[in-house]
Amino acid sequence: MNCRRLLAAAVTLLSNASWAIEPPWGKAENLGELRVLEQTSVCTDNKGHYVVVAPHEQRSHQVFYGDEKTLTQVALPPWVLTGTHFLEPRFLNKTANSNFRGLDMRVYSEVEFDPSKKTCSLRCGEKTVPLTWVEADKAQELLLKAKYEPNPQQFEPYALLRDGQGSYYLVERGIQPGSEKNFRVHTGPKGRLKKQEMKDIVSDSEGEIFSTKKGDLRLVVDRAATPMWIEKKRKVELRGVPVGENLPMIYNELGVYTGARLGNPCDDQ
Known part of the structure; x- marks a missing residue:
């Protein structure tokens, strides 16, 4: 029993490391x-949360967020923005530029x-927090x-489809290096999408085909043909449905991201 406990502790330590x-x-x-430490700024909401702004060579700054024990790296924005910006679809800023150098x-x-x-x-959409x-x-x-710790997000919306009855089909793709071929599929009515136990069987320049292990459900996303959901016969x-134009709906209404933490300062707003 002691050996098992030591092994479990060792595995935990390796995982954390x-x-x-x-x-x-x-x-x-x-x-x-x-010098980098001295140039790093820290702010707090006085509720146990801290926002850290550190220097960054490519984005001028990078942000970390968390509490006094653990700080999470906030995902960097595209290169046209500084690192103090971060993607936050849960909070919409209606008055902002919808096409700033190609970014919404x-x-x-x-x-x-x-x-x-x-x-x-901190600005979360139209809400400003001192x-x-x-x-x-x-x-x-x-x-x-x-x-x-690194940013906790492992997947991002990749494709969104809808049938004539109002059911949605959301495909997520891995965002970490080496996980670009990892996909997840969620289906169901708005607010109640459920993850399907599916695997990617085809992925190339023409599209993707996802299937269950038994092969009785298939989601076909073909760029040259009409997308299709096949259930038995x-x-x-x-x-x-364009993903980029519907990010607020995807994150707020489908149910897939309900309660999820995106690893940024707006998680607790």
Whole structure:
């Protein structure tokens, strides 16, 4: 029994170690790392949540979010935006530019901060939340003690279809490097979609075919033909629904992402 407990503990430690990531300042052991740490700002909502804005070579800044024990890396936006922006489809900013260099800014939120004035705020869609600046000594103490984890999102919406009866078919694809061929399929009426135990059997430039292990259910997404849901011998034609134009509906109404944390500061708003 003791051996089993030791083995379980070892597995847990290895799992946690592989999940943790290195912060931008490493262990703050040299001049370069110390400089990055000093340039990092920390703000709080005074409810136990912290927003961290650190330097980033490609995006100017990058954001971490969490509590004093664990901080999660917020997914970086496309290169045309700075790292203080992040995709947040749950909060829609109706007045934002719908086509800024090809990006729909209505589904992006951001952290606004000014180190010279020691001010910080969070914007989730049209909602602005004031944050309190954390002084340098306390901020650095928190940053050096916390554990850092990658963004928890493993999948993103890839294709959305709908039949004539109002049922939706959502295909998700893996977003982590090496997981681009991992797919999940959810089907059902709005608000009650359920994940199907399916596997990808075909994926190429012309589309995808997903099937259950028994092969009695198939979702065919073909770029050259009408999308089709096949259940035994019954075929149902589907209509493609643009994913990019319907992100707020996908995240707020289908039910697939209800209660899910996206690993950004709007999770608790």
